[in-house]
Amino acid sequence: MIWRYGLAVLSVCAALGSAIFMKRFHFVGVEIPLFLFASAITSWYGGIGPSVLTLILSCLTFDYFFVPPLYSLTVTREDLPYFTSFAAFAFLVTWFASVRRRVERDLLRSREELRREVEERSQQASLLNLTHDSIFVRDMNFTITYWNRGAQELYGWTPEQAIGKHSQQLLETVFTTPLDEILAELHRTARWEGEVLRTTADGSKVVVASRWSLRRDARDQAQAILETSNDISERKRREQEIRVLNEDLQRRGTELTAINKELEAFAYSVSHDLRAPLRHMVGFTELLLKNSASVLNEKSQRYVGIILEAAKRMGDLIDDLLAFSRIGRAETHKKSVSLEQLVQEALSQVRQETEGRNIDWKVGALPACYGDGSMLRLVLINLISNAAKFTRTRPKAEIEIGCTDQKPDHVVVFVRDNGVGFDMKYSDKLFGVFQRLHPHDTFEGTGIGLATVQRIIHRHGGRVWAEGQVDSGATFYFSLSKSGGADS
């Protein structure tokens, strides 16, 4: 502020000094141009206020030093035109200068605005580059006009390579719906979404989920299409994989149903057709024995006895096998059952066979669990009658039924005996169909009992295992779910 007024005073002093200097060397009539020059300088650099000050100071000094009477501020009438034209000229110069300053200021301001806008826009553009999605814009002739970094990453072309190209030719897009329909929808709703197949720069195919938005200008004319898309090839591949797996599963289910049907037919035929010849063998052998007992010697009678025994055993095996296959095929009717009650029911059945024996029964507290009552009763009968069978050689048998390892969701039940036990190295054979660890003449049985136990427990989603030692007893365990959560 002060320097501008200082400039005004200084320029007037400089003009005055120059004029006095010129006057000494008898140059006349240069005073006015010098003062005008001072006024122009001030108004150019100092603005309106200082230029008005320059004008006043110029008029005063000019009047004082150069207008007769010299060294007085008196103004004669003849001098007025001088002053007036000087003032008018100085005013003109000042006005021009102020106009120029205003123009300059406007120019600066709009340049600043422009700079800010450019900065903002380029910031937005770089944000578009940050997104994972590919974004590109094309005009209505499908010429690409914008191509972000996501598009470069997905399709492989740089913006320089892509912009200006025909998008359909570049990307070899394959649509699942006709393009006409897509464009019709786009014009109607300004949007379209769908999946398209495209070819990338390296020739590989990608499936992309594509979303199109239509941009219209001020006169509502379609101007450009903005497309965002992302690669769903991996997802598609997984979906396809799942579909294949599902089909496979379905096929296997059908196969399993067929196998089950076959098995049922097989069991039926075994039950019918195998038993009949067996009955005939037994029947006619008995008749033979009855009619010809007198002519058969002792040896022959023994042979006939063996035939009958073998046929009876085969009958037992067939019956057990059928019962076993029925357990696999039967539907389970699961609900909450009391294990304690099932044990009592099993015990009352087994005790009929162990009458007269010295057995110390110990039954611990058992919780309720979730399962098919009649199947679980069969499990307990099998395990308990096994325990009774294999303690037969003991003068005093000890059989304990209880549970260990009570967890909130499942229970482990055990049946322990002090019988003949078994060698742990054969423990994997215990639960096989018709697998036996003892000769038939020591302990009778077909070897189906533990296989039945295992099958029932497996159908309940549980596990069965055994621990034992030769001549030191055996313990059989099975686990069961306490609630309906774990179904087979």
Added chain:
Amino acid sequence: MSSIGRILLVEDDPKDVELTLTALEEYNLANEVVVARDGEEALNYLYYRGNFSMRSHENPAVLLLDLKLPKVDGLEVLKQIKSDEKLNMIPVVVLTSSREEKDMVTSYRLGVNAYVVKPVDFHEFVNAIKELGVFWAVINEPPPGSVGRA
């Protein structure tokens, strides 16, 4: 033995027929047994068709029916008997090798009077046949219109 009702034995296997007849003979129950070798023959007997068109107009006191039969199977025979007003009073005993629950349930649903699984053991078999014969042909009072008891 006028007190013995007639038994219709429907059985395709000659060995089973022989065994059954032997068992019945043992207790003097075999003189009133008619044997049909398949389901069709059994129905022919009941409806006086074919070889049986000339037989006397009385129903058997009991029908011992095998399930697995040629031509018309046992369950079909049972179904026809139990759905015919003239025949549905005849006591029918299924005598089969099959212990299949499905067959048993179907038979009872169709109105069978007894279901017996032929035991493999001969003595048990003879016993079963004897008891069946004695019960149905001797002890049981057959419905009106049956042979031998009227």
